[in-house]
Amino acid sequence: MKTSRESSLLGKKVILLGGTSGFGLETAMAAADEGASVIVVSSNQQKVDSALTVLPEGSKGFIADLGNEKQVEQLFKKIGEFDHLVFTAGDELKFSDLPKLDIEDAKLAINLRFWGAIMAVKHGAPQIRAGGSVTLTTGALGRRPRKGTFVIAGMASAIDGLTRALAIELAPIRVNAVCAGTVRTSLLKSMPELEREFFLATLETNY
Template sequence: MKTMGNSNAYSLEGKKVVLLGGTSGLGLATAVAAANEGALVVVVSGTREKVDEALAVLPENSAGFVADLGDELQVAALFEKTGEFDHLVFTAGDALLFGELPGLDIDKAKQSIHLRFWGAIMAAKHGAPLIRKGGSITLTTGALGRRPRKGTAVVAGMASAIEGLTRALAIDLAPIRVNAVCAGTVRTNLLKHLCEADREDFFEQVGKKLLTGRVGDAENLAEAYLYLMRGAFTTGQILVVDGGSLLV
């Protein structure tokens, strides 16, 4: 009788995972989850302070680097330091820009898109040559790309672009697998500009409308990133984790 193959092929134990934007929010939650499964994690952020804070909660064998992920020279230099690895996760991003078109600041809109979209392209360009056989790249997008709301033109456009980028990179970089996590409303630091009371009220109001009855936590999304890293037969896919927002 044939065996079903080596189950260790789907394990992250001993794998090296590089997380760009891995010092907070979805990135840090994914770094912690991967480390708990025995992966060696490397986190990257734009400031030493954030890197040190992340390393303080990660295992001692973890590593961290500082780089401006919107600067191609720094991205290229970063991957010279990381060396070969197995999985690349891109969750980096500045605060999202909302606002209706008549009052839209185009320069701020370009800045908002630069890191999330062009940063992802630069990461793929310079990181892919170092990814070992069986490895993957996982990008990050949002549900607003599939169901925009009033005042979300920049965010929705960017999210849709990342979905297209994911599918195109899956073709260009094969056999490296390229996928993306499409996140709904999640408790992260992206709404840190709001006071705690306003932030909690927002999460409560949104959560009431979702099929799950609550917004997501970073740990919920981390499971999606881990699945896509393990999923040896999954590529070019967008995994939606949104609490059912696309259905209501």
């Protein structure tokens, strides 16, 4: 834990939904390093167990299907009051040409990333202490899409609009979205190799 200056997260309770791998886990580690007490949540017990091996002693993990409202509601009843909510949950994002789009796969992705975020805020916001915040995650493809990313771009744009609306709805709770660029996490690695390398090769010209 950092001691060179007093951190605004020192002694705060931070909930990270999807905080067991990739961007979410790195965020959890950074918050813990600033003195926060962190709780990570995933639908996968193995991921929770793995995350807790790299997080400081005292960190906690819970299992919940973040696409299931009843489980999300029960989760926040267990957690109780806290200071900051971070939503980074999301499964593999698949690129697709429109004629080849699997609508059911797209619906599942949207359910977790968009409706999951809404359910988390709906049931989590009443537990946020004064001075607390909500942070959602979106992506650069929402602003600068490329071929094959229309589902991803649509979700990112929807989350951007959701963030603005929730900031009005929940004031004075702060609501922001982190618009992440491409980060080499397990999510990126889950893409087929040729697709991943082509995507990375086009970043310089597209962005």
